[in-house]
Amino acid sequence: MSFFNIDGQQIEFKQGQTIMQAAQDAGVYIPHLCFHPDFKAHGSCRVCIVQIKGLYRTACTTPVVESMEVININEEVQQHRLQLLEMLFIEGNHVCPSCEKSGSCTLQSVAEYCGLLSPSLTFRYPDKKVDASHADYLLDFNRCILCELCVRASKEVDKKSVFAITGRGLDARLMVNSTDGKLVNSTFDKLDRAASICPVGVILPKHQGFKTPIGQRKFDIKEINKREQD
Amino acid sequence: MADKIKIATVSLAGCFGCHMSILDIDEKIIDLVELVEFDRSPLTDIKQVSECDIGIIEGAVANAENVEVLKDFRKQCKTLVAMGACALSGGIPAMRNHFTLEQCLRESYVNGTGLENSCIPDDVELPMLLNKVYPVHQVVKVDYVMPGCPPPADMIWNLLTALLEGRKPEFSAEDIRYD
Numbered sequence: 001m002s003f004f005n006i007d008g009q010q011i012e013f014k015q016g017q018t019i020m021q022a023a024q025d026a027g028v029y030i031p032h033l034c035f036h037p038d039f040k041a042h043g044s045c046r047v048c049i050v051q052i053k054g055l056y057r058t059a060c061t062t063p064v065v066e067s068m069e070v071i072n073i074n075e076e077v078q079q080h081r082l083q084l085l086e087m088l089f090i091e092g093n094h095v096c097p098s099c100e101k102s103g104s105c106t107l108q109s110v111a112e113y114c115g116l117l118s119p120s121l122t123f124r125y126p127d128k129k130v131d132a133s134h135a136d137y138l139l140d141f142n143r144c145i146l147c148e149l150c151v152r153a154s155k156e157v158d159k160k161s162v163f164a165i166t167g168r169g170l171d172a173r174l175m176v177n178s179t180d181g182k183l184v185n186s187t188f189d190k191l192d193r194a195a196s197i198c199p200v201g202v203i204l205p206k207h208q209g210f211k212t213p214i215g216q217r218k219f220d221i222k223e224i225n226k227r228e229q230d
Numbered sequence: 231m232a233d234k235i236k237i238a239t240v241s242l243a244g245c246f247g248c249h250m251s252i253l254d255i256d257e258k259i260i261d262l263v264e265l266v267e268f269d270r271s272p273l274t275d276i277k278q279v280s281e282c283d284i285g286i287i288e289g290a291v292a293n294a295e296n297v298e299v300l301k302d303f304r305k306q307c308k309t310l311v312a313m314g315a316c317a318l319s320g321g322i323p324a325m326r327n328h329f330t331l332e333q334c335l336r337e338s339y340v341n342g343t344g345l346e347n348s349c350i351p352d353d354v355e356l357p358m359l360l361n362k363v364y365p366v367h368q369v370v371k372v373d374y375v376m377p378g379c380p381p382p383a384d385m386i387w388n389l390l391t392a393l394l395e396g397r398k399p400e401f402s403a404e405d406i407r408y409d
Contacts, residue, residue: 089319096408097315097379098322103409112406118318118375122368125320125327214409 004068006030006050019059019070020048029225030072031081031110033088033199034147035060039156042148046084047110051077078114085111086119091170093125093142094200100210101201103217107145108200109224131176133184136206143201144174150194150203157193162186174202235394236282238269238307242296243323243363244289246272247380248314252286254383265394282307284393287372290316290323291364295357304370309393312366313386315379315408324363331361374399378407 003010006019006028013022018041023030032048035041043061050059051071059070071077088094088107096102131139146165151174154162162183166175178186188194195203214220241249249272255262270279279285279299285307291297304310315321326334335350342348366372374393376385385405392399 093325093328095315095319095321095325098325099409108408112408113403115401115403115406117401117406118312118367118377120367123320123324123365125324125362127328 002064002066004064004066004070006070006072013064017064019050019057019062019064019068022064023059023072024228027228028072030059031114031224032060033106033110033145034149036149036197039149039152042152045088045145045147047081049077049080049084056080081114082116085114085116086121088145089116089119090121090123091126092144093128099143099201100204100208101143103214103220104212105201105219106199106224109219113224126170128173131183132206133182134188134206135184136190137183137188137195138204138206139176139183140202140204141174145200146172146174147199149197149199150174153197154192154194160187160192160194162188162192162194234267235265235284236269237266237271237284237286238279238282238303239271239273239286240279240288240299240303241272242287242289242300242317242366243292244314244316246288248288248317249273251378251380251383252386255387256383258387262390266390279303279306284309284311284390286311286313287317287366288313290320291360291366291369292323293357293359297360297369300366300370309373310370311374311376311389312372313376313381315377317366318375318377320363320365321379324365327362331359335359376401379409382407
C-alpha cells in the first residue's frame with residue numbers, strides 16, 4: 001500500500017492517481033469547479049490548487065507520489081482560492097437571488113464554503129446572451145465559467161460536440177455548434193449527458209420555475225464538502 | 231450613563247428586504263436599543279445622517295442621490311457596512327447595466343403595457359439616474375460586508391454585537407449565503 005498526506009492526514013493512493021482522485025476516494029474535500037470524476041481533468045479553473053513544498057499545483061492534474069505532503073487548507077491557499085473565485089464572479093453576471101440554479105450551483109457553494117463574503121474587485125457586467133430557442137432547455141451565457149464540462153460531456157459521452165469554447169482571454173465564450181448558433185438547430189437532446197452536467201446556471205431545463213423550494217435544493221440537503229462526488 | 235453607540239442605516243437602490251431582516255432579530259431589538267441609538271434610518275425617518283459610529287448600507291448605487299447619501303454616510307460614519315446582494319454586487323438593479331438608460335426608461339414609461347399618457351418623468355425634483363448601477367464598494371471604501379438576499383437576522387446580530395464589543399465580525403461558512 002502507498003500513502004501520502006493531506007494537511008497531515010495519511011491518505012492511501014493507487015499508482016497513477018491524481019491528488020484529487022485519491023482525496024475523493026479518502027473522503028477529503030478539495031474545492032474544485034472544472035473537475036468531474038467522470039471526465040479527464042481539465043485544470044483550468046485552478047480552484048483546486050494545493051501547496052506542495054511551497055509550490056502551487058492543481059490537485060486535479062498532479063499525480064500523487066509516495067510520501068508527498070500536500071497542504072489543502074492554509075491561509076495562503078485559501079487566499080488564492082478566494083481571488084480565483086472573486087474573478088469568476090466579477091467576469092460574469094452571477095445574480096444569485098434571481099438564479100434558478102441558486103442552492104444547487106457549484107460556483108456558489110464552493111465560494112460560500114471557501115468563505116468568500118463578496119468580491120472586492122470591479123464588476124465587469126459583461127453583455128452576454130440568453131438562448132431560449134430550444135423547447136426544453138435554456139442557455140444563459142451570463143453564468144458561464146468556461147469549465148468546459150458541457151463541452152467534454154457532449155464530445156466524450158454524447159459523441160456530438162454540441163458545445164465549444166471560442167475566442168480567447170476575456171473574449172472566450174461558450175458557443176453552440178449549429179448553423180445559426182442556436183440550441184434548437186443543434187443536435188442537443190434533453191437526455192444528453194451535457195444537459196445535466198453544468199455546475200452553474202447556464203444549461204437549465206425549462207418549465208421548472210423554481211420548482212425545488214429553498215431547503216430542498218442540492219446543497220441545502222448536503223453541503224458541498226460532505227458530498228461524495230458531484 | 232455612557233453615550234450610546236450611534237447607528238445609521240439607509241436603503242439606496244434596494245427593496246428594504248435587508249431592513250426587514252434587521253427587524254427579524256425580533257426581541258433582540260430590545261437589547262439593541264439599550265445599547266445603541268438610531269440616527270438616520272427608515273426606523274427613525276431622520277433625513278440627514280450626522281456623526282455616527284456605524285453606518286449600514288442596503289442597496290446598489292443607481293442615481294445621483296444614492297451617490298450623495300453614500301458619500302455622506304462614508305464621511306459621517308466611523309465604520310461602514312455594506313449589507314445584501316445589491317450593495318455588494320449591484321444585484322437585481324445592476325441587471326439594467328446591459329441596456330442603455332433610454333431603453334430602460336422607454337420600456338418602463340413609454341412602451342410598457344397598461345400605460346396612459348405615457349411619458350418619461352422629468353421633474354427637476356427627481357434624482358438623475360446614473361448610466362450604470364454600481365455596487366457600494368466601487369463608490370466608497372467599505373469596512374465590512376454581509377452577503378445574502380437578505381443577510382439572515384443572525385448574521386446582522388453577529389455583526390452588530392461584534393462591532394459593539396470592539397471585535398472584528400467573523401462569519402462561519404454556514405452563515406454565508408448569496409441568496
